[in-house]
Amino acid sequence: MRIFGKGRHRPSASWRQATDRAFTLIGDGRYEDAGALLTRAADLEPWLSESWFNLALLHKFRHDWEQARAAGLRAVALLDRDTGAPDWWNVGIAATALQDWPLARRAWQEYGLRVPGGAADAGAPTGMDLGSAAVRLSPEGEAEVVWGRRLDPARIEVLSIPLPSSGRRWGEVVLHDGVPHGERTTADGHSFPVFDEIELWAPSPVPTWVVLLEAASEEDRDALEALASDAGYAAEDWSSSVRLLCRMCSESRMASVEGDGAHLDPHDHSEPGQPGPLGHRTDGQLWVPERECGVAAPAGLVRGLLDGWVADSPDTRDWRDLEEVC
Numbered sequence: 001m002r003i004f005g006k007g008r009h010r011p012s013a014s015w016r017q018a019t020d021r022a023f024t025l026i027g028d029g030r031y032e033d034a035g036a037l038l039t040r041a042a043d044l045e046p047w048l049s050e051s052w053f054n055l056a057l058l059h060k061f062r063h064d065w066e067q068a069r070a071a072g073l074r075a076v077a078l079l080d081r082d083t084g085a086p087d088w089w090n091v092g093i094a095a096t097a098l099q100d101w102p103l104a105r106r107a108w109q110e111y112g113l114r115v116p117g118g119a120a121d122a123g124a125p126t127g128m129d130l131g132s133a134a135v136r137l138s139p140e141g142e143a144e145v146v147w148g149r150r151l152d153p154a155r156i157e158v159l160s161i162p163l164p165s166s167g168r169r170w171g172e173v174v175l176h177d178g179v180p181h182g183e184r185t186t187a188d189g190h191s192f193p194v195f196d197e198i199e200l201w202a203p204s205p206v207p208t209w210v211v212l213l214e215a216a217s218e219e220d221r222d223a224l225e226a227l228a229s230d231a232g233y234a235a236e237d238w239s240s241s242v243r244l245l246c247r248m249c250s251e252s253r254m255a256s257v258e259g260d261g262a263h264l265d266p267h268d269h270s271e272p273g274q275p276g277p278l279g280h281r282t283d284g285q286l287w288v289p290e291r292e293c294g295v296a297a298p299a300g301l302v303r304g305l306l307d308g309w310v311a312d313s314p315d316t317r318d319w320r321d322l323e324e325v326c
Helices: 013-027 031-044 049-062 065-077 086-097 101-111 218-230 299-312
Strands: 132-137 144-152 155-158 173-176 183-185 191-202 208-215 234-237 253-255 290-296 317-324
Touching: 013 031, 013 049, 031 049, 049 065, 049 086, 065 086, 086 101, 086 173, 086 191, 132 155, 132 173, 208 218, 218 234, 218 290, 218 299, 218 317, 290 299, 299 317
Parallel strands: 132 191, 183 253
Antiparallel strands: 132 144, 144 155, 155 173, 173 191, 183 191, 208 290, 208 317, 234 290
16 A cells, blocks of 8 residues: 655655655565665655555554554644544554554544544443454465454454464454455355454463364254353364365455355365365265364363263264364
8 A cells, every 4th residue: 555645745756766665665574674764754754644654554564553553643643634544543453452442442433433432431442333254364374264253443353263273263352454355245145344364462261172073964063063152162163164265265255155055166275185165075965974173162171062962962973083273
C-alpha cells in the first residue's frame, strides 16, 4: 500500500522517491532499510499525515507497537477527514496490541464504528457483536485458515482446532489485520471475511491432541464433537474438515465446505491418503470409519472423554493412538 499526499500539500519528488523505494524494500522484508527511508520522508514532509501513516504501517509490520502507536497518533493529528481513515484503524490495532483500551475505543469510534460504553470506559471494547470470521494463521509460513469469533475489530478467538503445524491452539486469541484476504461462503449463502493473523495476543492453556477414531457413521463422529462441546472443549474431524488449498484459492472467495456426494471441490488440492476430503474417499464409498480427529481438552479429561464416547455405543466406536501435538 502506497499512500501519497492529496489536497493542500503535494509531496516533493524526493518524498515520493524515498517512499516508493521504502515500500519496495518492505516487499523484500528489508524493514530496517525501509525505516530509514520512511523516516527521511517524514523529515522532508512532516505536515503530511501520509508520512506518519507509512511509518506506522512499517512499525505494524515489525510488531513494534509503541512506535506504531506514536506514529499513528501523529498521522491522525494531521488528518483532513472526519471518519473512515485507515490511519485510525492502524491506531486501533496498535492500541489493542498494547492493551491501551481507551485509545483503542477512541480509534474505532473515530473510524466510524459504534462502540458500546463511554469514552472513559477503561475496559476492552467488548459487545460490538461483530460475529464470526475466519483467520489465516501464520500467513507468511504454512498458512492455515480457521474459524473464530470476533471479539473486537482487531482480535479473533480461535474456535476451530488448528493443525499442530500452525503452532496455535483452540481458544487462543490472535491479533489480526484490518483488510481481509479472501472470503468463505456457507451453504446458506452467507459470506465471512478471512483476516490475516499478525501475532498471538493471548495463549490458550488447553493442549491439542490427535487421535484415530473408528466411527461407523457420521452420527458417531458427531457424537464425539457434541460430547466435547458439552464439556466446554472441542473435537474436530480433521479427516473431513481439512482442505489443502493453493495460495490463490485460499485468498479468493471460497465455499467453506466441499460439495455433497460425488461433486468434488475443484479447489481442493489434497491427495488420496492425505488429510482432507479427497484423501478419505474410496470407490463407491463416501464414509471411511477410520478418522483422524483433533481434540482440544486438558490432559486429565481427554481419555475419559474418549472412553465415555465409546461406552455410549461400543459396537460402533473405538479409539487409539492418542498423542499430544501442540
